[in-house]
Every structure is written in C-alpha cells, then in structure tokens.
Amino acid sequence: MATEITTTGKIRIPPAEIEYATSASPAHTARIFTWQGELYRSIPQSSLPMWKQLTEEGLLQELIHERLFVETRETDLQLEGAALVLKHDRIPFVSYPYEWCSAAFQSAAIQFLELNIRLAKSGLATSDAHPWNLVFDGTTPLFVDYGSFVPLEQIHRADFINQFRAQFWYPLQLMTSGHGRLARTLMQEYSQPIQEDELPGLRYLWRRGWLRLAKSRGHSRLGRGAQKLARLNRFHLQRQPSTEIWIKGLERWKRRVERVRLPRQRTFWSHYYAEDYPDHAQPETWSEKQITVAKVLEELAPATVHDLAGNSGWYAQLACRQGRQVVCTDNDDLALNQLFQREQSSNSGMSLAYLNIVNPVGPHGTIDARGSRLYTAVEQRLQADCVLALGLTHHLVFTEMFDFPFIFGALSQFTRKDLIVEFVSRDDEYVKTWWNDSYDWYTLENFCDIARQYFEEVDVQDSSPAGRYLVVCRQRRNEP
Ligand SMILES: C[S@@+](CC[C@H](N)C(=O)[O-])C[C@H]1O[C@@H](n2cnc3c(N)ncnc32)[C@H](O)[C@@H]1O
Incomplete structure (x- = not known):
C-alpha cells in the first residue's frame, strides 16, 4: 500500500508497513513500532492527557535534556488508532540487562531511582520497577518507555519496592559478590525475577525468619510477639506514604545502591592491559599490531565496529577515536568495569556488553504473532560493519575445543562485512606449550583457507610479538 498524504497535508502511515514491538495488551498504553527503519510510538486518545501533563510543564523536555529519557519528538504522522505519533532516537547497539557489566548495572539502578525521584516531584511514577525499559546509549542508561509513566497514586509502594529488590537489588548483590554468571542466567527469565531465597548464603533469611517464628510458635510469648510485628508490618506496607x-x-x-562496592578481585584477564596501555595520542609508542590494526581500520573505513573479546578496550577506543560507532564485548566483568569507568569520564559514546562467544544468547522469550521471538539474538543486536577478534582464536582452539570452521562460523555472525582476526601460530610462547601432533591442522594456511569460505578476500599482515598474524577478511559471503 502506498503512503498516503491526507487532506491536511499530513502523511498517513499504512498499517501494513509497520511492525509493533509489543503485543496489543491493554497494559501497553503507548505501543512502540518500527516504520521505514525508524522507531515510533503510537499514543491513543486515552493516553493524551498524560502526554500533555508531561510536555506542557516541560518535564519530558527536562528529562531528555538531563539524559534520563531517550530523545523523543512529536510528529505530524497519522496512524489508525493513534491520536499522536512520537518518534524516538535509535540507539546504535542495544544490550539486554543480563549483558551489562556490574558497573553498568549499578549505574542503571541509580538512574532508575533518580528518574522516579524526578517523576514523584511532579506526582508521577513508572508503573513498574525493572531494568528492561532502560537502554544504554554509550555509558548512559536512558529510560525508553514513555508508556509506563503513571500518576503516583496508581502505584503500590510496597509492590514497587519489592519489584525493585527482585529486579535490580538482588541481581546487583549477586554480581558484586562473585555470582555474576548466576545473576545473568536468572535474569534471562524476564517474567520470573530473582527471589531472595534464591540468593546464596544466609544474608536475607532474617527478613522471613520472624514471620516463620510467628507461624510455628503461635501460642508462646515469642510467637505472639512475632505475630504482632507481622500485623504491624502488613499495616505499614498497605499505607500509601505521602509524596515527601x-x-x-x-x-x-539510591544512596544504598551508590554505596555498593564493585568486585575488585583479580580475574585471569582483568589486568591484561595493566602495564601495556599506550597513549592513543602517541602512535610512536604503539606496538606493530596496534599500528597495523589502526591502518587497516582506516582503509576499511567501517561506520560501526565490534571489538569482540576486547578486554578493557584499547582497540575499541582506537576505533572510537577514528570516529566510528563502537561496541566492545568481553566475558570478563572486571575488564568491562574498567572500560565502563574510563568511558564514563571520556564520554566517547562507546557501548559495552558482556558476551561469551562460546555461548551467545540466541533469540528467546515467547513467540509473537509473526512467529519471531520477543528477544532478539545478540548477533543481530551487536552486529557491526567490521569485527575485531584479536588475541582470541588460539584460546578458543586450545581451551574451548573450537576448530577453524567453528571460529569463522561464530565470528562471521557478528559482522555485516569485514573481520580482522588474529592468528597465533605454533611459534608463539603460549601456543608452543599447548600444541601437540593432534593439532597438525593448526596452521596459518588452513586458517586462511577456511576464512575464504566465509569472506570474498583474505589478506595476511604481520602482528606482534613475532609468530602472530593479522588476517584481514573482507566482504562476508552470505553462505559459507
Ligand atoms: C589476550 S586478551 C585479548 C584482548 C584484546 N582483544 C587484544 O588483542 O589486546 C583475550 C581476551 O579474550 C577474552 N575472552 C576469552 N574467552 C572469551 C570468550 N569465550 N568470550 C568472550 N571473550 C573471551 C578474555 O576475557 C580476554 O579479555
């Protein structure tokens, strides 16, 4: 159906051309949709008063200006069932909460509380308390769901705080006490937030202990005391507090979350760049590998770059300085935390995400009307024009049982076009100790042969230290 211009000169969006991102559940009061590659929201007549309240007093403009809410504009577009169509800015790389490093997760929790403090001052709140309405633009978590702003009196204080605990506080506690993998796994079950008795250790048992005591010792003096406390607690939770x-x-x-100490223990990779992080502004101090990667990136000129297994991001920062849109991923939370904190002060717009290339999370969640999963695969969300995979493939071969087709199969999913991948030969000091006759296929020649099945052009350059090579693969093939 062709796009129609109405008698008032406004463009009417043909419903067949749009794709809603959420269901038609009445809980979705302002549905988000994509049209011609851009992101919009349809506001029904019933939600117009909230839009007026937000904009007429300038609150939404303030939230956008202070980077608490994603950039949003009113449009002239018309759509069936919509009294108003809004346009949101698109965030280049969308990561899900279970992909945030602990520093990012803490910052998202703080931002969410700050947003609710600001909303409360205008008599508003978010209808629920979970991290899935926040999207990181670089290191800034932005709230994106305009549809979940409601009058403050509509939320139940105790439920809201309990949700906040389950969706923000417990995952953060798990992440910062060395159980990050557990937190990430549990968070993938979006509709089943973490419960306090799923937390390891006895830290939270006291909260339930006296209620249990009240039940089991009903007739004793102790039991009666506990029952009284339980009644008082129920009464306290049911009261709606004043705004103040x-x-x-x-x-x-907010202060409690700010006080949380991020993990500091050393991981295998957390100090990889500790002594070797040359100044990006002084190319004369760079290694041969760094000089070559910079040169190749200039030649390829990708608009977007994914530095995969980027540790705390020397190459990701190099790409940022060249003006590219960059995402850096790694499976070491501490290395990512270092990068997150550095980026917060430099504000280069780089995105970061936790990614284990051995186990990338595919599309998941329930199936929608078009037969696709609600949550998109990481390969799709973090795909870039060029992928860097440096200092990685020998680990995949010798510790993760990958072979070359597995390596190129996995890496090529993340690139739209090119790949710069490092090959670490048998002459390298580490590979020497791992290599044995059963790895006789582990040669640069075989590596490049397999690369040619996935890419149109493959070219080898020297890397450093000696025995390492940069394999530059151009133009991904659609079929290997
Ligand atoms: C030798 S460092 C390379 C860092 C950087 N790419 C470079 O070349 O300077 C290897 C990095 O790979 C990461 N890594 C190892 N196994 C990984 C996996 N399965 N998924 C993602 N990253 C991984 C480590 O955490 C570490 O940061």
Missing part, C-alpha cells in the same frame, strides 16, 4: 516520604525512601535506596 516516598521521595525520601527512593533517595535512601
């Missing part, structure tokens, strides 16, 4: 008390409560939570 609500804001004070949120500010207390």
Whole structure:
C-alpha cells in the first residue's frame, strides 16, 4: 500500500508497513513500532492527557535534556488508532540487562531511582520497577518507555519496592559478590525475577525468619510477639506514604545502591592491559599490531565496529577515536568495569556488553504473532560493519575445543562485512606449550583457507610479538 498524504497535508502511515514491538495488551498504553527503519510510538486518545501533563510543564523536555529519557519528538504522522505519533532516537547497539557489566548495572539502578525521584516531584511514577525499559546509549542508561509513566497514586509502594529488590537489588548483590554468571542466567527469565531465597548464603533469611517464628510458635510469648510485628508490618506496607516520604525512601535506596562496592578481585584477564596501555595520542609508542590494526581500520573505513573479546578496550577506543560507532564485548566483568569507568569520564559514546562467544544468547522469550521471538539474538543486536577478534582464536582452539570452521562460523555472525582476526601460530610462547601432533591442522594456511569460505578476500599482515598474524577478511559471503 502506498503512503498516503491526507487532506491536511499530513502523511498517513499504512498499517501494513509497520511492525509493533509489543503485543496489543491493554497494559501497553503507548505501543512502540518500527516504520521505514525508524522507531515510533503510537499514543491513543486515552493516553493524551498524560502526554500533555508531561510536555506542557516541560518535564519530558527536562528529562531528555538531563539524559534520563531517550530523545523523543512529536510528529505530524497519522496512524489508525493513534491520536499522536512520537518518534524516538535509535540507539546504535542495544544490550539486554543480563549483558551489562556490574558497573553498568549499578549505574542503571541509580538512574532508575533518580528518574522516579524526578517523576514523584511532579506526582508521577513508572508503573513498574525493572531494568528492561532502560537502554544504554554509550555509558548512559536512558529510560525508553514513555508508556509506563503513571500518576503516583496508581502505584503500590510496597509492590514497587519489592519489584525493585527482585529486579535490580538482588541481581546487583549477586554480581558484586562473585555470582555474576548466576545473576545473568536468572535474569534471562524476564517474567520470573530473582527471589531472595534464591540468593546464596544466609544474608536475607532474617527478613522471613520472624514471620516463620510467628507461624510455628503461635501460642508462646515469642510467637505472639512475632505475630504482632507481622500485623504491624502488613499495616505499614498497605499505607500509601505521602509524596515527601516516598521521595525520601527512593533517595535512601539510591544512596544504598551508590554505596555498593564493585568486585575488585583479580580475574585471569582483568589486568591484561595493566602495564601495556599506550597513549592513543602517541602512535610512536604503539606496538606493530596496534599500528597495523589502526591502518587497516582506516582503509576499511567501517561506520560501526565490534571489538569482540576486547578486554578493557584499547582497540575499541582506537576505533572510537577514528570516529566510528563502537561496541566492545568481553566475558570478563572486571575488564568491562574498567572500560565502563574510563568511558564514563571520556564520554566517547562507546557501548559495552558482556558476551561469551562460546555461548551467545540466541533469540528467546515467547513467540509473537509473526512467529519471531520477543528477544532478539545478540548477533543481530551487536552486529557491526567490521569485527575485531584479536588475541582470541588460539584460546578458543586450545581451551574451548573450537576448530577453524567453528571460529569463522561464530565470528562471521557478528559482522555485516569485514573481520580482522588474529592468528597465533605454533611459534608463539603460549601456543608452543599447548600444541601437540593432534593439532597438525593448526596452521596459518588452513586458517586462511577456511576464512575464504566465509569472506570474498583474505589478506595476511604481520602482528606482534613475532609468530602472530593479522588476517584481514573482507566482504562476508552470505553462505559459507
Ligand atoms: C589476550 S586478551 C585479548 C584482548 C584484546 N582483544 C587484544 O588483542 O589486546 C583475550 C581476551 O579474550 C577474552 N575472552 C576469552 N574467552 C572469551 C570468550 N569465550 N568470550 C568472550 N571473550 C573471551 C578474555 O576475557 C580476554 O579479555
């Protein structure tokens, strides 16, 4: 159906051309959709008063200006069932909460509380408390769901805080106490938030202990005391607090989250760049590998770059300085935390995400009307024009039982066009100790032969230290 211009000169969007991102559930009061590659939101007549309240007092403009809410504009577009169509900015690389490093997760929790403090001052709140409405633009978590703003009196304080605990506080506790993998796995079950008795250790048992005591020792003096406390607690939770008390409560939570100490223990890779992080502004101090990667990136000129297994991001920062849109991923939370903190001060717009290339999370969640999964595969969300995979493939071969087709199969999923991958030969000091006769296929020649099945052009350049090579693969083939 052709796009139609109405008598008032406005463009009417043909419903067949749009794709809704959410269901038609009445809980979705302002549905998000894509049209011609851009992101929009349809506001029904019933939601117009909220839009007016937000914009007429300038609150939404303030939230956008202070980077608490994604850039959003009113449009002239017309759509069946919509009283107003809004346009949102598109975020280049969308990562899901279970892909955030612990520093990012902490920052998202703080931002969410700050947003609710600001909303409460105008008599508003978000209808629920979970991280799935936040999207990182570089290191800034932006709230994106305009549809979940509601009058403050509509939310139930105790439910909101319990949700906040399950969706933000417990995952953060798990991540910062060395159980990050557990937190990430549990968070993939979006509709089943973490419960306090799923947390390891006895830290939270006291919260339930006295309620249990009340039940089991009903007739004793201790039991009666506990029952009284339980009644008081129920009464306290059912009361809706004044706005002032609500804001004070949120500010207390914010301070509590800010005080959380990020993990500092050493991991195998957390200090990889500790002594060798040359200044990007001084190319004369760079290694041969760094000089060659910089040169090849200039030649390929990709608009977007994914530095995969990028550790704390020397090459990702190099690509940023060349003006590219960059995402850096790794499966070491501490290395990513270092990069996140550095990026927060430099503000280069780089995105970061936790990614284990051995086990990338595919499309998941329920199936929608078009037969696709609600949550998109990581390969799709973090795909770039060029992927860097440096200092990685020998680990995949010797510790993860990968062979060359597995390597190129996995890496090529993340690139739209090109790949710069490092090959570390048998002459390297580490590979020497791992190599034996059963790896006689592990040669640069075989590596390049397999690369040619996935890419149109393959070219080898020297890397450093000696015995390492940069294999530059151009133009991914659609079929290997
Ligand atoms: C030798 S460092 C290379 C860092 C950087 N790419 C470079 O060349 O300077 C290897 C990196 O690979 C990461 N890594 C190892 N196995 C990984 C996996 N399965 N998925 C993602 N990253 C991985 C490590 O955490 C580490 O940061």
